[in-house]
Amino acid sequence: MCGRLRSSDAGKKAVIMGWVNKRRDHGSLLFIDLRDRSGVTQVVVNADRNAAIHEKAETLRNEYVIAAIGSVKLRDANTVNPNMPTGEVELVADDIRILNESKLPPFLPSDTALTNEETRLKYRYIDLRRDAMQFNIETRHNVAKAIRDYLSSQGFFEIETPFMTRSTPEGARDYLVPSRVQPGTFYALPQSPQMFKQILMISGFDRYFQIVRCFRDEDLRADRQPEFTQIDLEMSYPQAERVWEVVEGFLKAAFHAAGVEIEPSFPRMDYDEAIRLYGIDKPDLRLPAFTDVRDCFTAENLQELAINGNLPVIAIRTPKVGELSRKERDDIKPMFHSKGGARVYEDFKRIGNKYPDAAAAIAKKTGVEEGDLIVLVAGSAQAGPQTAMPAHRKVTPAELAIYASAGLLRLALAQKYADRHGIFKKTGDAAKDFRFLWVTNFPMFEWDEGEKQWMAAHHPFTSPHEQDMGLLEQGVESVNDPQSTLSAVRALAYDVVLNGTELGSGSIRIHRQDIQAKIFKALGMTDEEARKRFGFFLEALEYGTPPHGGIALGLDRIVMILTGAESLREVIPFPKTARAVDLMVDAPTPVDERQLRDLGISIRKPS
């Protein structure tokens, strides 16, 4: 209630409770800013009016919890504070009750400079009192509620699935939960409810959703936590487009709940095109696309520069960076992570001096403007042997190496010079600030050079394209061959991308047991192995499985983008550090020998 008082409440009696945000002591007149989740109101205590209350108010300290009882008064015109929503009124205290005292916290919620994250995480309950965190958590609630309401209105049932389930060796590492009743065996926490939601389709709940925690034991990033929340959904008999409509619908509702009006439908792009234009399968459309400028050079130019002219020569344009100093140019090279022999030419001026014709052609083709930075990425003329070069794929591995290296550099440059080009700054125009994209037609399989076998690019339950069934048939006959036609099989898989962040990923699933068997075979699994791992699921597929498909979106990431947060930790109340530690509760910890004995577990000491 602290933040709700307005001039219309003037004259009313009020009781407000909250934390002492700030005390300003003027001797016999003192002011208390009282804070709760709704905001801050100024409480006035005057010794002339009530000496006993004033004396008590003088003992108040930051973060004490108090009740202030009094009447709401319009402030005199010269004491109105236009910077706060409650600034036209104040509460004149008739009584102050100290509900609880507080030790001096290591930092104050009202501090302007942000304390280091280690301290914030250890004292998370203090950190969460901050305005910004209260706003993030409130936004999260509003977004989740809007999605629940929207999907419910579209006939989806929210159905829970188990957290203690079966370990599947594919994909991310599992978090394991030992069984006491059956020592030596383990449950796994779900990486996603994938198989359960498909089984729900087989069970006749033709529209399912769940806002559900998922667990993956992999290394963390700013946008990756070991436990995270997905908006998971699945529907029967859909075309991919129908799934997209549903997603666009709930995202519109979710963004509306956060005060942002977006207008579906979102643009669509083939995976191959995303790679060619942006070097990544989650393009940030706010930044310029690549330009392939290999035709701007003569054959002699390319030879002198030791560039392979049969591979793309990528011009990365970063707008409005301005003239770079020698040192700034030198700093570009370390930002470049070369994959498969790709090389960077960061000094475009030098190329301009040596090859003025080429530079002019490049400038024209990229549409460069005054102050834009151009950096070239190309393949080495002495490129090593192409070990895996499926002829069927539109983008070959050698090309991919160049596109991918350039894609990472494009983002790194845009990040580094964000202050100069200002592209990431919010304009207030949702169509510019939030660039959504569907990326479609992912490859079904990717060749794993280490394991010497094909892996599912999405997951093994994804349906191949109807037109590519022939390639699948042909490909399963040579599953150990990186040149196999499996490379050309497209999946009915799709990602929804926002500003370069993958929000979610889904697919139309396989509903026929014979095709599922072929996929497992392509992945190098024998019938026996497939039965062992997924037997229950394969069996279910044989009892009248409807065609079905779905998607899962990261709730944390959606809220992160909506709130402008720099990391997921800002939108998760109790997150973990980069080493997957909870600094507040201090987890994980060793456990008692007795607990281990019950579970039949002994710890192998790391050597």
Added chain:
RNA sequence: GGGGACGUAGUUCAGUUGGUUAGAACGCUGCCCUGUCACGGCAGAGGCCGCGGGUUCGAGUCCCGUCGUCCCCGCCA
């Protein structure tokens, strides 16, 4: 597994070429102050310079190791 940044008062930071007693702001404590809202004034307390070792007459500063936080690559069906 690899690369990088950081670690100094409760907090945010400064600390020169290695040189006497390690500073500032905010916060905190006490006193003063009747219209402040980043209130103001006076006085004061507060330091294992992350930890361990080394070089040196002398280390916050240089070297090695280690711990912690953050970012990136790998990894994340």
